[in-house]
Amino acid sequence: MFEYSLRYVFDIRHNSAEKDTALLNFVKSAQIDDVCFIINAEELNHSHLTREETQPWLDQIKELQAKLKDMGITTSLNPWTTIMHSDRGFKIDNKVGFDTFVDIEGNKAKDMACPADPKWRQYLVERYTQYASIHPKRLWLEDDFRHYNHSPLKLMCFCPRHMKIYQEKLGKKVTRHEFVKALLAPGQVTDERKIYLNQARKEMIEVEQLIEKAVHEVSPETDLGQMTSFPDWHAVEARDWAGLLDAQRGKKAQHPRVVRPHLPAYNEVSPIMYGRDFEKYSVITAAYAGAKAELYPELENSMWTRQVKSNNFIAFQIITTALLGAKGILLNIFDMMGNGINDSWDYSRLLSQIKPFVSKLAEIRMDVGGLAGVKVLVDQDAVFYGQTITGKLVDELLPQDKQWASLLSSFGIATTILPIDHATVNNIQNETLAISGQLLRGLPKAEIRYLFASNKILLDGESVQAIIDLGLANELLHIVKAQWYQPKTAYQSFEQADGRQVNNVKDPRVTMLQHTGSYLSLDYEKDADVQVWTSAYNSIDQKLGNMMTIVDHKAILLPISADLKYGWEAQYSSYKEGLIKQMLDEIGPVDYLTEMPNVKLKIDRTRRELWIANFTLDEYEQINWHYTLKPNHQVEVTRYKKDAYQVDEVEVEFMDDLAVIQVRLAPLELIKVKY
Ligand SMILES: [Zn+2]
Structure with missing residues (x-):
């Protein structure tokens, strides 16, 4: 059975028997299995609630919980706030009284908690104890449980409490400005960066542990679940996926890892673009959560109503969660301000029509850890060693290990995500690996040598730069000279595959000018086994240097970086698809x-x-x-x-x-x- 969990908001001040009846009817006709009540959300949110303000929500939910139980439907809870999503004009109530965070620019939040404040931790433990009192099937932590995306503020926390923690670990006094500058500084990663990341990682796990203990004391049967967002941004707060998710399972670990991955389309977008983001965010999250996790991805139609998504697209989003090995789905298809169920949108017909199919697929869920194809390496520790370019933007910390995942899967090449685990790197052999961004900087030289000796590898320009910086470029890739060229500098304009053909087009070209990162021009040893597949050209057809190559019949090089805005957008070309497939055929078999x-x-x-x-x-x-x-x-x-x-x-x-x-x-x- 594929589980439908309906995320539902009612207004405790405005709810009616009629709305309850509509809910119960919808649950039946749409074949909903679980109703996940959202507490104190969005338009109805008015800051962090006290015990007294929380109780009426639970009392009213309990009444519905009993009715749902009679119908064989379970009840879950989704309190909408942990830290708080964003500042919306409210201030922390004196009775609640915890401290708010300070962001990387020194801005102080009004309604969003500092995650190291013991008072906030105590508050959260008390509320979660209270939520557990109604024994929900699942009790979720919202995706505001993170250090970033708290609009209008930026990455946190740099409050006086946190600065004291950082200073103690540094062993010296520094201002927030000095600390942040060092945290983002280009070149070798500083102690400041490591101290920030270790603290961010640790404090979230500590809070999870406190909540877990409190909840399972009151309701041992309740599964705690974690709602998550973009995995690359979670890397910027050093999320330890296993550490965090296992903290929710409890010491005896009788509970599963329960995760709600983000599905990257709140409004309908082209399925082609959805497919790229789906790999980048949802598929990578599923890989970090692990094959044994229970995944209930997020189908959300914000700003809601049928104006934002067609029912066919909703069905497509639900069905394709099979590619994550999902056990069910969280359906956020009605708004968060208490309009309740709208029958005229035909959602019950849509959901019931596809239920037998998605349930059939869920009988034997995809084993995300057992897939074949090109293995795209990702690393949750990427920010511990990733180097920034200017040191001015937090975005420069975002790991770019995701690029191959979107590109190769759009080309129809079988791919899977492999999170790096140092204990098992030396077991990876006879695979085709895809590595981008700075991931290799996190590996000891011996492990890199082993990966090259035992596997076929696809590399981007940033990976090659890491290999150069580690002093391995000549040994592993026969590189004797390397030079970066920014786009739009009147140098490179396009790459051309001389002597190759894709479809009916001979010597096909792909842009190097627009929607692309920089070009790393590489020269190789004279007699080295290097096949040049494409060359960089300028706009008057002068050949500038090597672009895509195959080295030693086992490494495919795509020597570009990722543009901060466009990523690898220029690579999404049928010519590039054809060339990469021909190159893959050259180094060894891959399904596509x-x-x-x-x-x-x-x-x-x-x-x-x-x-x-x-x-x-x-x-x-x-x-x-x-x-x-x-x-x-x-x-x-x-x-x-x-x-x-x-x-x-x-x-x-x-x-x-x-x-x-x-x-x-x-x-x-x-x-x-x-x-
Ligand atoms: Zn703080």
Whole structure:
């Protein structure tokens, strides 16, 4: 069963029997399994509530909880505030009385807590004890439980209490300004950065531990859950995923890790763009949470109503959570100010129609830890060693380890995310790895040498720079000279694959001018085994230097950096897709789809399963699978059918190394193939 958990807000001052009836009817007709009541949210929020202000919410929820229980529906709780999402004009009540945080620029919050204040911790423990008194199935911590994205303020906390902690660890007095400057400074990472990160990491785990103890004393059966946001920004606050999520499970760890990953579209966007962000945020979060975690991703339609999303897009978002191995979904489809259920939006029909299919998929959930394909390495510790460019923007700390994940999956290349674990780096062998950003700076030289010796590797320019700085460039990549060139400086304009062909286009070109980072021009040893695949050109067709290369038949180099605004946007080109697939064929076999742009492929070789999802509005006549291990002549395809699901035996035709599965793939469709 795929669990539907409806996030529901009612107004304790304005609720009515009629609204309750509408809720109960909707729960039944939409096949909702759990109602997750949100307390004190958004328009109804008026700062952090006292015990007395909280109790009426729980009393009214309890009445509904009893009615839901009679229907076989569970009740969960989603208090909307821990630290508080943003400042909205309220001030902390004197009766609540804890300190607010100070951000990196010295701005003091009015309504948002300092996470090291013992008074706030005590307050939160008391409220969570109170919430636990109604024995919810799950009790969530909101995604305001973080050090960033507290508008209008920036990264925190740099209050006097925190400055004292930092100074004690530094062993000297520093001003906030001096400390922040050192924290962001370019070059070697400072003690200030490490001290900040260690404190941020530690204090969140400490709070989780306190909450866990209090909640499970009152309600041992309740699962604590963590709502999460962007994993790259969580890296900036040094989130220790296992440490944090296991703190919620309790000492005896009888509870699962329960996580709500963010789904990156509150309003409808093009499915192509959604597909890129889905890898960057949702898929990476799922990897950090681990294969055993229970995931209930966030389907949110802010600012709500059917003006922001079509029902087909909602169905697509729900169904594709199968690519995260989700156990269910949190549905935030009605607003947060108490309008309650709106029947005319047809959500109950939409949800009940797809329920049999998503439940069928959830019978054997995707094992996110067991997927084959290119393994994209990510590291939760990236900010401990990542170097900034100017030291002026916090954004410069964001790890860029996510870039290959979005790009390769858009090309239909089978990918999976592999969080780095130093204990197991030396077990990684015979894989194709994709590394971008500064991840390699976090590894000892011996581990890097091992990874190169035992695997095929895709590298970007920032990874190559890390290898240069570590003194390994000549040894591992035969590089003798390296020079960065910024875009839009009248130097490089495009890259050209001389002598290559993609589709009918010979010597295809991809821009190096726009929506791209800088270019790292690399020269190699004279007799080195280096295949030059593309070269950089200027706007009057003069060849400038090497661009994409294959070194020693095992390393593919894409020597660019990520633009802070556009990332790798220029790389999303069918020409680049064709070239990278040809280059992958050259270094070793990888599964991918051909002539199916923006169709994602996930593959589990142990279970012999393919998950194929169409993140476009185009229909594809057939599935063209470039396989590494030949499948059977017949495969079993599970697909959506209205109010049901359908399992078909489908013929496979073979052409060279291509298996053509004779099945149409509709726009926004996901199918599962047993081969
Ligand atoms: Zn503080």
